Amino acid sequence: MIQTRNQMALLIDAIGLTKTFGGIRAVDDVSITVSSGEVVGFLGPNGAGKTTTMRMLTGFLHPTAGSVRLGGVDIDEDPIAARRHFGYLPEGAPAYPDMTVREYLNFIAAARGIAGTERRAAIDTVAARVHLRGVMAQTIETLSKGFKRRVGIAQAILHDPKVLIMDEPTDGLDPNQKHEVRQLIREMGKTKAIVLSTHILEEVEAVCTRAVVITAGRVVFDGTPSEFEARAPASVTRHRMDHVFRELTAAAAEVSA
Amino acid sequence: MSAPRPFVVVASRELRSYFATPLAGVFLVVFIFLAGIFSFSLGGLYERGQADLRPFFQFAPWLFLFLAPAVSMRLWAEERRLGTVEILTTLPLPLWQVVLGKFLAAWGFCVLALVATVPLWVTVSWLGDPDHGAIIAGYAAAAMLSGVYLAIGSVISAFTKNQVIAFVVTAVACFLSLLCGYPVVLDFFKGWLPDGVADAIAGVSILTHYQSMMRGVIELRDAIYFVSAIVALVTATAITIDWRKAA
Numbered sequence: 213m214i215q216t217r218n219q220m221a222l223l224i225d226a227i228g229l230t231k232t233f234g235g236i237r238a239v240d241d242v243s244i245t246v247s248s249g250e251v252v253g254f255l256g257p258n259g260a261g262k263t264t265t266m267r268m269l270t271g272f273l274h275p276t277a278g279s280v281r282l283g284g285v286d287i288d289e290d291p292i293a294a295r296r297h298f299g300y301l302p303e304g305a306p307a308y309p310d311m312t313v314r315e316y317l318n319f320i321a322a323a324r325g326i327a328g329t330e331r332r333a334a335i336d337t338v339a340a341r342v343h344l345r346g347v348m349a350q351t352i353e354t355l356s357k358g359f360k361r362r363v364g365i366a367q368a369i370l371h372d373p374k375v376l377i378m379d380e381p382t383d384g385l386d387p388n389q390k391h392e393v394r395q396l397i398r399e400m401g402k403t404k405a406i407v408l409s410t411h412i413l414e415e416v417e418a419v420c421t422r423a424v425v426i427t428a429g430r431v432v433f434d435g436t437p438s439e440f441e442a443r444a445p446a447s448v449t450r451h452r453m454d455h456v457f458r459e460l461t462a463a464a465a466e467v468s469a
Numbered sequence: 470m471s472a473p474r475p476f477v478v479v480a481s482r483e484l485r486s487y488f489a490t491p492l493a494g495v496f497l498v499v500f501i502f503l504a505g506i507f508s509f510s511l512g513g514l515y516e517r518g519q520a521d522l523r524p525f526f527q528f529a530p531w532l533f534l535f536l537a538p539a540v541s542m543r544l545w546a547e548e549r550r551l552g553t554v555e556i557l558t559t560l561p562l563p564l565w566q567v568v569l570g571k572f573l574a575a576w577g578f579c580v581l582a583l584v585a586t587v588p589l590w591v592t593v594s595w596l597g598d599p600d601h602g603a604i605i606a607g608y609a610a611a612a613m614l615s616g617v618y619l620a621i622g623s624v625i626s627a628f629t630k631n632q633v634i635a636f637v638v639t640a641v642a643c644f645l646s647l648l649c650g651y652p653v654v655l656d657f658f659k660g661w662l663p664d665g666v667a668d669a670i671a672g673v674s675i676l677t678h679y680q681s682m683m684r685g686v687i688e689l690r691d692a693i694y695f696v697s698a699i700v701a702l703v704t705a706t707a708i709t710i711d712w713r714k715a716a
């Protein structure tokens with residue numbers, strides 16, 4: 213009984229993910245498990261393999277080795293069922309520039325099989341949640357970077373997924389919006405399994421229940437934000453997380469070099 | 470009310486995106502204009518003293534040589550450039566339906582261009598007494614031809630982020646497929662290749678099938694050629710997208 217309950221709560225179960233691009237290992241044996249109620253912050257220097265890992269979690273990239281289960285469904289065995297479980301904000305928040313925000317969200321809803329009054333309700337709800345109401349009739353190409361990012365978040369959460377995978381969700385947002393989006397993620401994190409990547413260490417402290425640090429394709433840390441910070445020696449009094457991040461990523465860079 | 474099929478959702482978004490800019494309208498106008506010129510001036514409608522659309526259908530493979538690649542170049546190259554391919558292929562839609570939906574939108578646009586030439590049909594009917602059966606066969610042949618061109622373009626567009634490359638390579642590929650149906654070219658091959666090979670080249674040429682269909686005899690052989698070419702090329706597009714989505 214306990215076993216089944218655990219499996220149900222385990223929404224992301226990725227084992228031994230490896231991806232090589234022309235002989236270069238971008239991601240090397242990464243395993244991640246995320247349960248409902250967890251918000252995992254993915255950290256790592258540029259080119260560490262965060263985006264590549266997230267692309268394998270969503271099935272966009274086929275892993276060279278390893279497997280992914282989302283909501284208990286293997287993404288290779290039943291991709292359509294697995295894809296229903298998650299929402300995804302790809303890196304750079306891509307969207308069709310010539311569509312209005314409303315047209316775009318309508319398309320995403322239609323593609324997800326949400327129709328009629330349910331669709332209108334879902335679109336109104338996300339528009340309110342990420343503050344898009346004022347720009348619904350505007351084409352996406354005319355939006356500022358921050359608003360584009362919000363459109364990306366809106367399409368990811370439109371169907372209220374159990375699993376949320378977001379590549380740099382707060383990149384390009386102003387401080388107020390950062391605050392709002394973090395609050396939204398914290399709130400959604402109570403009932404969902406969320407993985408997000410970020411370069412802002414404070415963000416991990418502010419919204420994540422767990423931090424995973426990846427360098428040169430390998431996981432070098434997996435623990436709570438307080439465990440992360442506790443790695444800094446007592447002598448370091450300021451920017452303790454930056455200190456730990458530097459130590460962790462520098463050590464791995466030496467190993468791989 | 471049941472939800473629309475995934476390929477319909479994808480196709481309607483795609484088709485609407487063509488009209489987001491005036492470009493699609495410009496293309497249609499140019500197409501109709503050229504169709505008119507080919508039919509009435511270059512085709513020598515008055516000199517021949519025969520009112521029909523034969524010249525138009527004879528020139529159609531050349532007209533589509535610029536229209537089809539211009540439509541198909543966006544199909545996947547644009548999705549890649551924008552990064553929206555990452556959204557599109559992680560939505561809970563079967564990939565074959567996504568690929569099919571995009572292809573059908575492109576085909577719908579070319580069929581629309583053909584429909585827009587119906588005034589030519591009306592004109593020749595008014596001027597004389599054309600063989601309407603032959604005209605319908607001509608339209609069917611032109612629609613199938615544009616479908617094959619677009620399916621070729623769909624595969625090529627799946628390989629690149631660059632629309633200009635997609636356009637040029639598609640136009641060249643379609644041109645070659647057209648060229649190897651011309652007697653001059655076939656005779657050249659027959660000179661030094663075994664008969665079987667030369668016949669095979671004629672068999673894969675779109676022109677051979679197009680002309681036979683245009684003549685008004687809708688033969689099973691030609692129908693199978695067009696349908697299987699489209700199915701094979703659309704399938705190849707899906708395989709290509711799945712294989713190198715992120716590249």
Ligand SMILES: Nc1ncnc2c1ncn2[C@@H]1O[C@H](COP(=O)(O)OP(=O)(O)OP(=O)(O)O)[C@@H](O)[C@H]1O
Pocket residue numbers: 233238256257258259260261262263264265715716
């Ligand atoms: N399609 C690809 N072909 C070849 N190499 C790739 C491809 N995609 C990613 N890489 C390489 O894989 C490595 C990991 O890249 P990735 O984008 O996952 O890093 P990241 O951690 O997301 O970095 P950033 O913080 O800059 O977003 C990099 O060295 C990158 O050059």
Ligand SMILES: [Mg+2]
Pocket residue numbers: 262263264303379
């Ligand atoms: Mg990245």
